[in-house]
Amino acid sequence: MAIINSIASWLMKKRMHQIELFMKYPHDVQEEWMHDLIDKAKDTEFGRQHDFKSINNYQQFKQHIPVQDYESLKPYIERMRRGEQNLLWHSDIKWFAKSSGTTDKSKFIPVSTEFLDGCHYNGGRDMITFHCINHPETKLFTGKSLALGGSFKTDDFGDYQSFHGDVSAIIIQNLPMWAEYFRAPDVHIALMDNWEEKLEQMSNSMANENVTSLAGVPSWMLVLIKRILEIKKAKTLKEVWPNLEVYFHGGVSFTPYRELFDKLFNNSNMAFLQLYNASEGFFGIQDQRDSNEMLLMLDYGIYYEFIPVSALGEENPRTYNLSEVQKDKDYAMLISTNAGLWRYKIGDTIRFTSLIPYRFIIIGRIKQYINAFGEELMIHNAEQALKAACERSRANIIDYTVAPVFMNEHKGAHEWLIEFENDPGNLDFFRSVLDDTLKQINSDYEAKRFNNYILHLPVIRIMPKGTFYRWLKANNKLGGQYKVPRLSNDRKILEEVYSFANA
Numbered sequence: 001m002a003i004i005n006s007i008a009s010w011l012m013k014k015r016m017h018q019i020e021l022f023m024k025y026p027h028d029v030q031e032e033w034m035h036d037l038i039d040k041a042k043d044t045e046f047g048r049q050h051d052f053k054s055i056n057n058y059q060q061f062k063q064h065i066p067v068q069d070y071e072s073l074k075p076y077i078e079r080m081r082r083g084e085q086n087l088l089w090h091s092d093i094k095w096f097a098k099s100s101g102t103t104d105k106s107k108f109i110p111v112s113t114e115f116l117d118g119c120h121y122n123g124g125r126d127m128i129t130f131h132c133i134n135h136p137e138t139k140l141f142t143g144k145s146l147a148l149g150g151s152f153k154t155d156d157f158g159d160y161q162s163f164h165g166d167v168s169a170i171i172i173q174n175l176p177m178w179a180e181y182f183r184a185p186d187v188h189i190a191l192m193d194n195w196e197e198k199l200e201q202m203s204n205s206m207a208n209e210n211v212t213s214l215a216g217v218p219s220w221m222l223v224l225i226k227r228i229l230e231i232k233k234a235k236t237l238k239e240v241w242p243n244l245e246v247y248f249h250g251g252v253s254f255t256p257y258r259e260l261f262d263k264l265f266n267n268s269n270m271a272f273l274q275l276y277n278a279s280e281g282f283f284g285i286q287d288q289r290d291s292n293e294m295l296l297m298l299d300y301g302i303y304y305e306f307i308p309v310s311a312l313g314e315e316n317p318r319t320y321n322l323s324e325v326q327k328d329k330d331y332a333m334l335i336s337t338n339a340g341l342w343r344y345k346i347g348d349t350i351r352f353t354s355l356i357p358y359r360f361i362i363i364g365r366i367k368q369y370i371n372a373f374g375e376e377l378m379i380h381n382a383e384q385a386l387k388a389a390c391e392r393s394r395a396n397i398i399d400y401t402v403a404p405v406f407m408n409e410h411k412g413a414h415e416w417l418i419e420f421e422n423d424p425g426n427l428d429f430f431r432s433v434l435d436d437t438l439k440q441i442n443s444d445y446e447a448k449r450f451n452n453y454i455l456h457l458p459v460i461r462i463m464p465k466g467t468f469y470r471w472l473k474a475n476n477k478l479g480g481q482y483k484v485p486r487l488s489n490d491r492k493i494l495e496e497v498y499s500f501a502n503a
Helices: 002-024 026-041 045-049 058-064 070-081 113-134 167-173 195-206 218-232 255-265 379-393 427-441 443-452 467-474 492-499
Strands: 095-098 108-111 144-147 152-157 160-165 211-216 246-249 271-278 281-285 294-296 302-308 330-337 344-355 358-365 396-406 412-422 459-462
Touching (some): 002 026, 002 113, 026 045, 026 330, 070 108, 095 167, 108 113, 108 167, 113 246, 113 271, 152 167, 211 218, 218 396, 281 330, 358 379, 396 492, 412 467, 427 443, 427 459, 467 492
Parallel strands (some): 412 459
Antiparallel strands (some): 152 160, 294 358, 302 330
């Protein structure tokens, strides 16, 4: 292990030098990537259609390539899945990350070899690098990293096969040998399709391992941890894995889960490191020990652009490259990648907290907000208010979803379905704190709540334990990167979840 630690230390110091370079010269690095992507894809079908050979600067890049979404790229992707190549990217693509979107419609995001190596694997390497740099006393390499992933399937199109699945499963299936040495559980368990069977086998196989790190979506990691504690008849993970030192998390906001994880880990030295990784790419990593801001990773084969959230309703909103963004302003993110996504609107919104270097926080999804009464309630408002209500009432939540209640065409309220790990002792107090916090942080919400003229007090309904799990299972969304939609402008999801409350 001493040799492994020595080699890892040398590699991480070398990598930190590269990271410091893109932190120092971010615009140069991004411009290089724009030209590199254009050059490699200039002879693809998409590149010829948009005359990539004539693009020499960012203004021409914008003029030649319209902003894309999944529907505009879907015809190319479907052809790629059936074996046609050189459409969006110059190298062959056989792997597709199935998006865990909140609708029934599946999205298949192309994953090239270059993108797998240069983005997703580099992201995994860099999250370890930041942890070890910030915690020089680390013993990470003395044990196993438990990665909670999904599964993949083979698509047979006659004489051609391609593959689709969770991006986590694609990563695990194609891991280099050096990474596989530290990962657990065994691949045949990690990639099982049946989530409940996987949970049981994973729990039994890992209960007696020396686990030093965890990686996965908080909501599903919580299910796994609870099962392992049951098997070991333990109250905290410190009894099961005394050398556990870091949890790498992403996929959903960690804010509602933090206190519960603190209790389950029972380790004051436990590190939590936030990631911004998705089917479309690996974008950011928490690089500072005591801040939840993430560093925008600029050398992963991605060219970034941004649209101000305030301009999203415009027919042709202006887009900005990295050199043009402003601090403390909310943006929707566009990406162009070496897997063939071009000026692709991924649906996420971020806010830059620093421009030297470029650090940011995630605000939420473009489509996950409530504006039924002009209140413009965003996901980060809901998370912040929920955190305050849980702290003040000593409650912990497992999952939740929110939708409007329409009392008449002008008046209503927000209905919250919440599954608690620990219920608040006084639900009225919980609701009051939630409502007051929303008023403090959202002036539009406060205005609509004034004297109950438009919005009444929130309606809080406590869901029996297992409600959200049953809803996810019924919708074939167990495990992997599936997550419960938080905010909706209609009641479809809320009514579906509520129907499972007493199932």
